[in-house]
Amino acid sequence: MDEGFDPSHVPVPRFSPGSGSGDWVRRREILPGGPMGGDSIGLQAASQRVEGANNSTFISRSFSLRRSMDSSKAQSLSRRASLGRTRSLGTCGCDDSPSSLSMRVPSRDASDLVRDSFTLSRDLVEEMLGDIDGSVMAQAGDTGDRVADNLDSENESLGLFSMNNGEKSPLPTDAIIYSSEKNQIESHRSSSLKEKKDKLPGRLDYISYLVHLAVFGILGVFTRYLLQKLFGPSLLKLTGDDSTLYLDLPSNILGSFLMGWFGVIFKADIRDISDHLVIGITTGYLGSLTTFSGWNMKMLDLSARGHWVFAIGGILLGMAIVNESLRYGVETAEELRRSLLIWHNKSSRRTKIILENLKVNTQKRHFVVLLLMLVIIGVLWTLSGVLAKRKLDNVTNGAVLWLGCLVGPPGVWARWYLARLNGQGLGRNGTLKWLPIGTLTANILAACIMAALETISKEVNTKRCEIIVKGIQFGFLGCLSTVSTFVAEVFAMRQSGNIQRANAYMLLTIIPSFGLGTLIYSLPVWLKHYN
Incomplete structure (x- = not known):
């Protein structure tokens, strides 16, 4: 590590909602060892913070991509131990019965995944898309008689048509990621009745x-x-x-x-x-x-x-x-x-x-x-x-x-x-x-x-x-x-x-x-x- 390293100027990877790429945005972090705190944190702790932020960003992107998989079509996708916990994938079926003409598709099809992965490095593409079941890639185009579920619409879009531009703070703990995912699911359930109306x-x-x-x-x-x-x-x-x-x-x-x-x-x-x-x-x-x-x-x-x-x-x-x-x-x-x-x-x-x-x-x-x-x-x-x-x-x-x-x-x-x-x-x-x-x-x-x-x-x-x-x-x-x-x-x-x-x-x-x-x-x- 360079001797001139300033822990108060840590480059933190920020993934803006729907940006589709892991843009690096340099921002000033107020750390305990920074200008507004004591000297209780050293360079080693700052380095760990950067590494954890990188990992959590990767985990967050991975979960964002994998949340769109249709579990009825995709094999069980397990993340490596270093990438944290595994979350199950929501199913999206299609009711072919004459009595039901309402239709659903996975919240994001393969073309959305390709969009998100296009600007990433080849290694990251292989990491995120390499083990995706071919059934999802087969749906990159037309989606038949199934209608998109907007569970992740704000996270996957640019946000051009939304007032919410809040930034996701990457945190290097699986517990917080799990809590975020759980809150999204609970929020979706609570608003399901309103969506139907x-x-x-x-x-x-x-x-x-x-x-x-x-x-x-x-x-x-x-x-x-x-x-x-x-x-x-x-x-x-x-x-x-x-x-x-x-x-x-x-x-x-x-x-x-x-x-x-x-x-x-x-x-x-x-x-x-x-x-x-x-x-x-x-x-x-x-x-x-x-x-x-x-x-x-x-x-x-x-x-x-x-x-x-x-x-x-x-x-x-x-x-x-x-x-x-x-x-x-x-x-x-x-x-x-x-x-x-x-x-x-x-x-x-x-x-x-x-x-x-x-x-x-x-x-x-x-x-x-x-x-x-x-x-x-x-x-x-x-x-x-x-x-x-x-x-x-x-x-x-x-x-x-x-x-x-x-x-x-x-x-x-x-x-x-x-x-x-x-x-x-x-x-x-x-x-x-x-x-x-x-x-x-x-x-x-x-x-x-x-x-x-x-x-x-x-x-x-x-x-x-x-x-x-x-x-x-x-x-x-x-x-x-x-x-x-x-x-x-x-x-x-x-x-x-x-x-x-x-x-x-x-x-x-x-x-x-x-x-x-x-x-x-x-x-x-x-x-x-x-x-």
């Missing part, structure tokens, strides 16, 4: 999720269509049907980038405003903005015409680009998040009150939002139906967009429902829990149906049939499949150190989709010589 009744709550998914899904379809026109042969001519740069590449890039923002870094903060909003943005908008089936169909079309190099190149290049897009989105969002946290800490009380009022945390506000979303979906569906009929009667390609908007929401709902399979595993023993079965099923199923419809369109060979088929492909199947969630799950596996599982998941998605599509579409094209 502040939410919509079960059936209305379920309807609210469906309406949010529908509205944001249609917005995702609109955005995908506009990006196709902007970057396609009509305007910029950067993408096309005869190129490795397929038409849906820009939307897949943008959706993956935004998934890093709203599906990883800012997801907890959006959830702090509204559970319905975070599902609408991530599962509804971003899941519909990106499409795996459209990407797979373009590669099938290239291979059917003999452009195998372009087809394989499109698969490899497309996968690399969307992976990097999500990673870049996480990195940029992390920097923005730091800036917002600094701004929030310096903002006035009036600004904090305004942010607090943005939360949809009362039953009245939930009703208002539900009515507003019902009006929006009603207008969008009516407009889409009228325009689709008019365009279809005139047999113009403009009908594709409006047909897509009509059938897009059912695709989103189907994918949201299938996402409940993520982390469940196969069979009674639940093997392969690390594999996101729901997302995998949605992508492969959509790819096969799209190939089958394309074959039917070739066989019928009429303009009207072609428009209807393209509308279903663009809307329903484009929303049923997703790239943003797929890439987020791959990213979560990589961040947890499971590189082999991430690669296996990619291969299990791409190879069957392309292989079955070749049998369903390319083979008939070769045999019957369709144009």
Whole structure:
């Protein structure tokens, strides 16, 4: 230890609520041996204090991460003896009975864990995430028909929408940590009745999720269509049907980038405003903005015409680009998040009150939002139906967009429902829990149906049939499949150190989709010589 060490200036690691990283903040500690106390403490005691603070910070972060694990899916997680006591994990089940439509998910899914771990050192990531059961990582994207429990919402978010900015003081004793955890649980139990009153009744709550998914899904379809026109042969001519740069590449890039923002870094903060909003943005908008089936169909079309190099190149290049897009989105969002946290800490009380009022945390506000979303979906569906009929009667390609908007929401709902399979595993023993079965099923199923419809369109060979088929492909199947969630799950596996599982998941998605599509579409094209 340096001779100039001043025990009154001990660098104490401070973990701000929701900051997501172990920022070191230097602050002045009033120790007994400091300027305002006696000389009863020596350098050795000060050193022990620093070491204890470091350990307790690590324990606090570890418990914060592990509190989100679903014990029905995760193996028993035991901390090393040096890390203190073990706390059991709260369970979060899903009632599949018809009599109950209320839904729950773990308070934080794997994307939140990845967010917290992203800025940590590799050693700390391995320590905290290395032994997490794969079933949790399988839920990094869509969460099926389960709704987030906000037990840890204030601790996991930036606190941008909360007045409580109190700092956690790291203390090197397991007893105090245990007391803190116990107080949080008791506080949660005492407020459970109030939380129920502040939410919509079960059936209305379920309807609210469906309406949010529908509205944001249609917005995702609109955005995908506009990006196709902007970057396609009509305007910029950067993408096309005869190129490795397929038409849906820009939307897949943008959706993956935004998934890093709203599906990883800012997801907890959006959830702090509204559970319905975070599902609408991530599962509804971003899941519909990106499409795996459209990407797979373009590669099938290239291979059917003999452009195998372009087809394989499109698969490899497309996968690399969307992976990097999500990673870049996480990195940029992390920097923005730091800036917002600094701004929030310096903002006035009036600004904090305004942010607090943005939360949809009362039953009245939930009703208002539900009515507003019902009006929006009603207008969008009516407009889409009228325009689709008019365009279809005139047999113009403009009908594709409006047909897509009509059938897009059912695709989103189907994918949201299938996402409940993520982390469940196969069979009674639940093997392969690390594999996101729901997302995998949605992508492969959509790819096969799209190939089958394309074959039917070739066989019928009429303009009207072609428009209807393209509308279903663009809307329903484009929303049923997703790239943003797929890439987020791959990213979560990589961040947890499971590189082999991430690669296996990619291969299990791409190879069957392309292989079955070749049998369903390319083979008939070769045999019957369709144009």
